[in-house]
Amino acid sequence: MGNSKSHPGKRFCSHFVPEEQAEIDRLFAVLSSQEGGTETSPGSFSLKALQARMMLGWLQSVVALTACPVDVQTTVSHVGEALPPGMLRRLYDGMRQLDLSGSMQGPGQSVSQEQFTASLSLLLRGSSEERSIVILKMISAAEGPVKAGDVRKFTEDLVGAVDAGAGRPAGLRDEASRQVPECRPPALWWHRCRKTGSGERPQGPQWLDGDCDQAAIEGWVFRVPHVAMFLSVVVHRGLLLRLPLDLATLVPECQGAPGRELESLLDVLAVIFLNSHLAPELRQRWRLLFASRLHGQSFSQLCGRVTHRGPCLALLEDRGGHVFGGFASCSWEVKPQFQGDNKCFLFSIAPSMAVYTPTGYNDHYMYLNHGQQTIPNGLGMGGQHNYFGLWVDANFGNGHSKAKPTCTTYNSPQLSAEEHFWFEKLEVWAVGDPSEPELAKSKKSVLDVDPGAQILLEATGWTRQSAGFRETPDSDSADE
Incomplete structure (x- = not known):
């Protein structure tokens, strides 16, 4: 050469x-x-x-x-x-x-x-x-x-x-x-x-x-x-240089809103920036799982659309104009324990762009819970209960980003304009192609497989907490 x-x-x-x-x-x-x-x-x-x-x-x-x-x-x-x-x-x-x-x-x-x-x-x-x-x-x-x-x-x-x-x-x-x-x-x-x-x-x-x-x-x-x-x-x-240029890993194809385009929180620079921090196999295709402007301000809808869908990016814009979120490297699951691994990260898009990776201090990477009375209900990343680096409360529309001076899990500063914030716009994008096990898990519940379990649950006076989560998306399903 x-x-x-x-x-x-x-x-x-x-x-x-x-x-x-x-x-x-x-x-x-x-x-x-x-x-x-x-x-x-x-x-x-x-x-x-x-x-x-x-x-x-x-x-x-x-x-x-x-x-x-x-x-x-x-x-x-x-x-x-x-x-x-x-x-x-x-x-x-x-x-x-x-x-x-x-x-x-x-x-x-x-x-x-x-x-x-x-x-x-x-x-x-x-x-x-x-x-x-x-x-x-x-x-x-x-x-x-x-x-x-x-x-x-x-x-x-x-x-x-x-x-x-x-x-x-x-x-x-x-x-x-x-x-x-x-x-x-x-x-x-x-x-x-x-x-x-x-x-x-x-x-x-x-x-x-x-x-x-x-x-x-x-x-x-x-x-x-x-x-x-x-x-x-x-x-x-x-x-107009006629030499190979692979833009697929630079600007991914974004799917998930058939018949209409989404007025997203993301612009092309934000997409390029976040995409560059993903594993190569996740960079070519993004799929919209949830957008509050399309699916409503419902935590149940959020849970139903993001669980068992593989790696994904969640981001929101608070009322102070800050845009920020987190990357979940594996599927979200509703459970009272922390989940995820050290491939997760938090990020900021506006007013500045930055990515915050795990410190190794603890393994509190991801948390998603709902319907519990003794522990927090919501979506969180980093930190600890009631003191998350990023927290979206189950009472959809509010959350917090606490860091004095930084989040212990991700070494991130306060991402929001105010420590306790309000928001109206939230999006979740799955990245990469879904695997067959992920597709199967997203469509079946143990209560579907065993109707007797459902009858027993209702006979004891308990309600199906997952019923609201699993409202199947209509024509704009992320799996289609």
Whole structure:
């Protein structure tokens, strides 16, 4: 495949195999032929040519991702507004400033074929070290370290470009992008580019003036694979590059609301963020199990729809605008004991994105109970009875998130705006495909198998606590 580290007088060796290189050469020919050499030297292209190509790429992405017919003029206008000019300029500057041979006297006014090939080779096929070479030039034209604040702005542009071009998950409305604070997307990645000497993340805005050298950028790219993944999306979508791009594990298919789309609490960035923390076999398909806006504010309905359905994500939005939840790595069961394993985690979506994994202090990963008089009834994760990291009370609509200073099970802070919160919107998404045992368990009860047990239960004066749980979903069943 070749070594990308070149020396003065030595040509760059591409990482692309012959079939891929042919596609790169074809794309360069398209870009360099768009202006007839009036603004660029022969065998190169300008920012204008790149802009025209990426406009076309985003337009075709929008049309391909839209299920219904679209008005071309309206779509062009929409793409023109959605295409982030900051990221376009960064990509162009990263290409024209690349000098792997060490022979350039300064940045050129256009992009040569060697620069184009080398840039895409490093961004799409390179190591973390090789990618950091181009990313540094995309962040700043100055030589040497860049400021942490510059990395933050780069990440804002990158996330904005993906939000515009990756497409929303099937089954979710664009309304889900409704209230994304501008400060939220970069919190996913940019803060990881620099750490203090103790290994802790620096606190306060003053650290944005600190330096990030190439080693720091390389470490950031290595620790956060989203950087390379998102750059790949921008290049493939924007340039209409005909090379394989697996978006299935980036943006899963979301099923579960036939005939209508859900105005979900999730937007595309939240889906990508949470999906990246799941096991690979769980990333391609999500199934809606419960949404309070579709199924009502009923704890019995919630229990009936989420038990014995395999791994799932539960999230809610409190009245303070905080969006948060937890991942259950195995099926929920109604019982008075804690359940789950160390693959569970808590997470926050807004006002910031973060995942909180088990500490090993205890095994209080998951808890779901109902109909008991002596112990709490509700859904909880982490902490202990009456002091959960996340708690949804059986009296649907209220809960708590307690952490002084953090939850013992997940080391999570208070996730809600207020320790005791009220909410109206709650969703549960199963992730991955259901197994046969899970499907069987979700449809049968011991009382179904043995009618005599049901008669005996009722004769003793007890009611069927599970009857309300097992109201079968109608046409929008998550199993269909």
